[in-house]
Amino acid sequence: MADLVDVVARLRALQRGQAVPIVSQRQLVIQPHARILTLLAMAGEDTSVHAAALGGFGHAPEINVVADPRRRDDQYALLRWLLPFFEEYYAECRAGGTFPQIWVSSAGALGHLDTLADRLRFTDEDDIKRLGTLWTYAGERSPVAGQQALIAATTALRAHYATGQQEGEDEHLGSLLTWIEPPAGRDIFAAIATAEGQPMAVKTDPRFDRTTLQPAIEDYNRARSAGEPESILAFHHARIQQMVESVIRPIYAATQRAISLLTAARWQPNPTLDALADQEAREFERFMAARDAGFLLPYRDRPKAAAMKIVARERAESNTEAGLLRHDHAAREKGVVNGSVLRAQVADIREQKIRPRLFEYDFVLSSHQDSLHLRTGDELWTLDGPKISLRIDAVERRGPFTWVTGRVLQGKNAVKRMTLGGILDFGPDAPNWQGIGNELRQMSVRLTNESWTHGDTTPTATPVNGPVPADLLAAVESLT
Known part of the structure; x- marks a missing residue:
């Protein structure tokens, strides 16, 4: 029956041509010091970072782009560039007795960050391991009910608004924002079709890859293999960076817009969030204390x-x-x-x-x-x-x-x-x-004695003392 409430809200949004609020109270804690992290991965390289944009709410992003993330040294250089930002942020939150909060654009971006955290923890570079460990805090908290550490903008907006499209389509942040703030005097579906042309997760558009990005990366690699001077390599790198920034900046801006919508005065306070914030702060301190004590995170x-x-x-x-x-x-x-x-x-x-x-x-x-x-x-x-x-x-x-x-x-x-x-x-x-x-x-206490279902030995067979029923199915049905 609760699903019927959602269906009615979506039908109303479809009728109006605009998303409708489904709650009056804010549904999550929004840290004023939250960090927005936007990552792009190269097509076919799910555990890579081609570009990163990082900043606080209301601030322009700091962006770093590598020409070809398949080159390990270049990839690690970008990750090392990110590490001090998170070390400093986590230290500030811990000193203030609060918790860090990372915003990403969508559930796909959230999963990418979680996968990266697992992968980076088992590299052979200590500083890269450290970044993976810090990201693991957010990744491990993400599936826990009520967590406030890692927030997908699409998930946060869907908790406050209902749109006139299918639930899976709400995972595109651009189309979701278009439903919430449709352009005046324009058909809503035409506006959504335009919005969907802009990538909003961690991958670039395949046509863009094929016709624009891939040739530029090939030119860069050819120049590098031919031993071209640094000025030529810098030219190709700047060219790639300009292309990738045209993709990553709109995603970062859309995430900023989502936070702005959710911090508006229209949302009433929700006393439940105070307890969730306190719990998150305790979980963060427990996680960091375990790392300080030298406890490793297993795969x-x-x-x-x-x-x-x-x-x-x-x-x-x-x-x-x-x-x-x-x-x-x-x-x-x-x-x-x-x-x-x-x-x-x-x-x-x-x-x-x-x-x-x-x-x-x-x-x-x-x-x-x-x-x-x-x-x-x-x-x-x-x-x-x-x-x-x-x-x-x-x-x-x-x-x-x-x-x-x-x-x-x-x-x-x-x-x-x-x-x-x-x-x-x-x-x-x-x-x-x-x-x-x-x-x-x-x-x-229950796990002190390991159950045979989780051990290497199976219990011995126990003979049946009573007679076996002639009709087993009838005997079972008579029990109900």
Whole structure:
């Protein structure tokens, strides 16, 4: 059902010929000191950097271009040029008790940076390894729910706007910005077709490569092989740089424009982001402290480390969702539509005396929702004050209403003062970012004895003592 909300928003955008806002609150932390990193890779060389543009929000980029990134020395020279910028930036963030934030144009650019980080960590040059290590912080954080370290401009804009095109087409930053700010008096689809002619990820246009860039690189390599003087090589290099800058500068400018749109005053503050920023700062300090202590980053995690990361990611996802349901209006309403939030009216409050001065209270709630995800035994919490927790004892559908009965576990004093007819929103418990330590310790205990599924030996076969059913399928179906 939540997907239906997105479909309706896209249909409205298509009808208007302009993207429509789908939230009123900002959906991510935007660091004022964030760095915009735009990289271009040579066609067929996914782990190369042909050109790099780096700068802060509101600042012009510093650009470095190599004539042919297939030459290792030239490639490493560009990477060494980038290293001091990130060393200084990370040091400033760490000294300020905050975290670095890197913006790229799209999900494709994000994946390219993550791949580069893995590749560079295992080179034979210490300074190149260091750059790969620093980039790994952002790359490892990118798949974690609620992370604020590595941001794709397209992903950030899609969290705030719905366009009239398919979701995959929103990954082109130029077309996405055109939907948000369409040119006046021009057909929206003609404007999008023009915008899509400009590359917005990490690769240049194949026609541009074939007719313009490739011949220029061949001229440079021929001059270098022939031993031409430095002035000739410099001419060919400047020619290539001019060509590549014509591609990388619009991508950098589009990323700047995306940040500008998201820092506009129209977006209301979102209290959830404060907790996410604090968590990101703790993760950054933990990462840097481990590097200072000499711990190396492996290419592949061992089973125990992988299990720990899965637990951490699951915890981050649940915490992020719980925080958004409490403080983000759009997330709350989507939760009501898809059934992850129970919005119900208090129909009855039943008081039961257990012993002197000890009472139990049962809530009887009615809801119009028809897609609730509730089971007996689930524990729900009020998403607004007062803080009340409820254990579901019964769920029954009667005509257009869903009736829910539950035992009040916490907040009994608030229940006693409550009047019938009030509307309450129930959902998961409040986020607890500090509780991850307990979950990791529990997982460590479980992993003390390695399961046979992760070992080299298989358990011995256990004979079946009972008779084998004549019809195995019928026997299985009778269990349900």
